[in-house]
Amino acid sequence: MGKSVAQKVIEKHLVEGEPKPGEPIAIKIDQTLTQDATGTMAYLQFEALGIPRVRTDLSVSYVDHNTLQTGFMNADDHRFLQTVAARYGLYFSRPGNGICHQVNLERFGVPGRTLLGSDSHTPTGGGIGMIAIGAGGLDVAAAMAGYPFYLAMPKIVLINLKGKLPPWVAAKDVILEVLRVLTVKGGVGKIMEYGGEGVGSLTVPERATITNMGAELGATTSIFPSDEITKAFLEAQGRGDAWTEILPDPDAAYDETIDIDLGSLEPNVAQPFNPDRVVKVREIEGMKVDQVAIGSCTNSSLKEMLTAAEMLAGKTIAPDLSLMVSPGSKQVFEMMARAGALEKIIAAGGRILESACGPCIGMGAAPPSGGVSVRTHNRNFEGRSGTADAKVYLTSVETAVATALEGVLTDPRKLGSPPRIDLPARFDVNDNMIIPPPEDGSKVEVIRGPNIKPLPVNDPLPDRLEGEVLLKVGDNITTDHIMPAGAKILPLRSNIPAISEYVYEIVDPTFPARAKEAGGGFIVGGENYGQGSSREHAALAPMYLGIKWVLVKSFARIHKANLINFGIIPITFDDPADYDKIESGDEIVIENVRERLEKNEPLTLVNKTKGVEIKGTYELSDRQREIILEGGLLNYVKKSVS
Numbered sequence: 001m002g003k004s005v006a007q008k009v010i011e012k013h014l015v016e017g018e019p020k021p022g023e024p025i026a027i028k029i030d031q032t033l034t035q036d037a038t039g040t041m042a043y044l045q046f047e048a049l050g051i052p053r054v055r056t057d058l059s060v061s062y063v064d065h066n067t068l069q070t071g072f073m074n075a076d077d078h079r080f081l082q083t084v085a086a087r088y089g090l091y092f093s094r095p096g097n098g099i100c101h102q103v104n105l106e107r108f109g110v111p112g113r114t115l116l117g118s119d120s121h122t123p124t125g126g127g128i129g130m131i132a133i134g135a136g137g138l139d140v141a142a143a144m145a146g147y148p149f150y151l152a153m154p155k156i157v158l159i160n161l162k163g164k165l166p167p168w169v170a171a172k173d174v175i176l177e178v179l180r181v182l183t184v185k186g187g188v189g190k191i192m193e194y195g196g197e198g199v200g201s202l203t204v205p206e207r208a209t210i211t212n213m214g215a216e217l218g219a220t221t222s223i224f225p226s227d228e229i230t231k232a233f234l235e236a237q238g239r240g241d242a243w244t245e246i247l248p249d250p251d252a253a254y255d256e257t258i259d260i261d262l263g264s265l266e267p268n269v270a271q272p273f274n275p276d277r278v279v280k281v282r283e284i285e286g287m288k289v290d291q292v293a294i295g296s297c298t299n300s301s302l303k304e305m306l307t308a309a310e311m312l313a314g315k316t317i318a319p320d321l322s323l324m325v326s327p328g329s330k331q332v333f334e335m336m337a338r339a340g341a342l343e344k345i346i347a348a349g350g351r352i353l354e355s356a357c358g359p360c361i362g363m364g365a366a367p368p369s370g371g372v373s374v375r376t377h378n379r380n381f382e383g384r385s386g387t388a389d390a391k392v393y394l395t396s397v398e399t400a401v402a403t404a405l406e407g408v409l410t411d412p413r414k415l416g417s418p419p420r421i422d423l424p425a426r427f428d429v430n431d432n433m434i435i436p437p438p439e440d441g442s443k444v445e446v447i448r449g450p451n452i453k454p455l456p457v458n459d460p461l462p463d464r465l466e467g468e469v470l471l472k473v474g475d476n477i478t479t480d481h482i483m484p485a486g487a488k489i490l491p492l493r494s495n496i497p498a499i500s501e502y503v504y505e506i507v508d509p510t511f512p513a514r515a516k517e518a519g520g521g522f523i524v525g526g527e528n529y530g531q532g533s534s535r536e537h538a539a540l541a542p543m544y545l546g547i548k549w550v551l552v553k554s555f556a557r558i559h560k561a562n563l564i565n566f567g568i569i570p571i572t573f574d575d576p577a578d579y580d581k582i583e584s585g586d587e588i589v590i591e592n593v594r595e596r597l598e599k600n601e602p603l604t605l606v607n608k609t610k611g612v613e614i615k616g617t618y619e620l621s622d623r624q625r626e627i628i629l630e631g632g633l634l635n636y637v638k639k640s641v642s
């Protein structure tokens with residue numbers, strides 16, 4: 001039987017296992033990326049592994065999240081990252097050079113290769129035919145040390161694209177449509193492979209918008225074929241040599257197929273507080289908007305920035321609204337400047353921010369109280385913008401600019417014909433903000449500021465777990481709920497004792513104090529627990545507070561892997577109806593935990609408060625059970641190398 005693009009790349013990199021859906025497999029990782037908010041921890045972990053130099057083909061350390069330097073902390077982290085990169089053989093992308101995913105796509109991505117990144121939007125690389133996966137920092141540290149990446153072989157879903165996008169309808173509207181159909185948990189355990197005749201009408205940046213936001217489906221990754229369009233993109237980046245053709249076989253078999261007719265799509269919008277709450281713009285048009293933000297790793301390519309500039313040319317934004325624009329990379333920024341696009345945006349009243357994540361992660365540009373913000377970003381979770389009661393709506397650049405001009409949510413199709421944007425045949429290549437590693441880094445001194453605290457380590461799992469349910473939450477809890485980001489908390493990413501004070505801050509600010517007082521405890525949740533960001537701090541900080549297990553109806557992939565990596569047992573209800581038999585404050589005992597895990601048997605949770613028993617199951621590979629028994633991946637790896 002023929003093979004899909006995803007199967008071809010996975011089979012080429014297979015180190016262990018059989019690539020059948022659900023089976024544990026391990027794949028070789030060619031490239032890694034980190035960003036600063038997850039990177040400091042990842043490099044502390046890499047250092048703890050005691051390997052002298054990275055063992056990948058290419059590893060890049062980016063600085064793009066914590067660029068608001070309101071104190072010494074972020075600057076200290078940047079200096080640590082730069083020196084650590086030089087010491088261990090990594091490329092360093094300096095602050096100002098752009099968002100990791102955008103820059104990696106432009107300057108480093110190679111079709112047919114594997115990329116593991118400590119950021120959930122790493123699948124952006126799928127836009128040029130990479131198997132690009134988001135993971136926790138510790139998994140990336142292990143990959144840099146030459147270990148393969150372990151995962152359950154995903155199902156492969158064909159998203160069969162037909163036709164061509166109508167005027168004013170963008171790639172963002174395609175992925176919002178997929179989110180509407182599949183929801184934020186519809187992609188769990190799956191790879192979304194885009195195919196069909198419609199693929200030929202989408203450029204690489206458009207494809208990358210779609211694979212980027214596949215993260216919001218909970219998918220392991222998303223991928224497009226590497227075809228003539230990919231070749232043209234790489235050639236325009238002066239990297240034509242990196243291209244190889246990777247097409248699906250004509251008789252490729254898929255586990256599922258979803259048809260999407262591009263020609264029938266309309267501008268879409270995701271309403272608060274989840275990216276799958278998608279309706280057509282025209283259905284809620286006219287809503288008053290306080291702020292528009294254009295940028296993020298989803299929508300900040302040159303084409304999009306030039307489109308925004310042309311739409312704004314000679315006009316003025318609405319009087320009660322603020323417009324923020326952050327270009328995705330220095331390349332995009334420089335080319336916008338040369339093309340006169342910045343001038344048009346500034347003249348229209350746009351506020352130009354640096355090339356970084358910025359408002360997307362609450363690093364500045366928080367909306368006003370109760371405000372409405374229309375953003376071209378990928379996440380609209382509660383509180384993520386930095387304003388607890390603000391409402392974020394996600395749209396394409398075209399809809400966002402139309403809205404900025406009108407002051408109310410506006411369907412761009414009202415604006416006549418769209419501007420014609422001619423992209424240059426060659427991008428301007430200037431890699432002067434990427435520092436290659438020295439040949440021998442062994443003498444480089446790694447500089448640590450006072451904000452960089454040693455890595456906490458866990459003890460091996462005890463045989464009896466007794467304690468209190470400290471918190472019970474509902475469905476679709478995000479890692480932004482568990483470990484919030486934003487300008488105040490992000491600078492503490494390399495200081496676990498300090499950041500742990502903010503665990504669950506927007507849900508229950510008493511959580512950290514209660515956890516400390518009780519000497520640890522447990523958490524209960526609903527479906528799709530831990531969706532969103534890859535931040536391992538959402539497992540590491542709870543581990544630091546003494547959380548030993550989390551019991552839920554279902555988990556999101558990356559968060560589950562992070563819990564395992566830090567020795568927290570990810571338990572699921574055998575019977576989801578038992579969710580009602582356990583409340584916050586209940587005292588729970590689990591006996592013989594080690595033995596049960598060793599034998600791969602279900603756990604019995606005795607609820608002493610309610611006098612009932614709950615059966616807890618788990619889906620863990622042999623290796624994952626061993627990791628938990630050891631108290632986490634770091635202990636496990638150290639043991640295997642010693």
Ligand code: MIC
Binds near residue numbers: 119532534
């Ligand atoms: C995000 O978009 O939430 C982030 C910030 O990029 C995270 C990583 C992090 O929390 O550092 C992600 O998506 O993985």
Ligand code: SF4
Binds near residue numbers: 356360
């Ligand atoms: Fe940065 Fe936002 Fe992309 Fe995360 S989603 S990498 S915060 S731009």
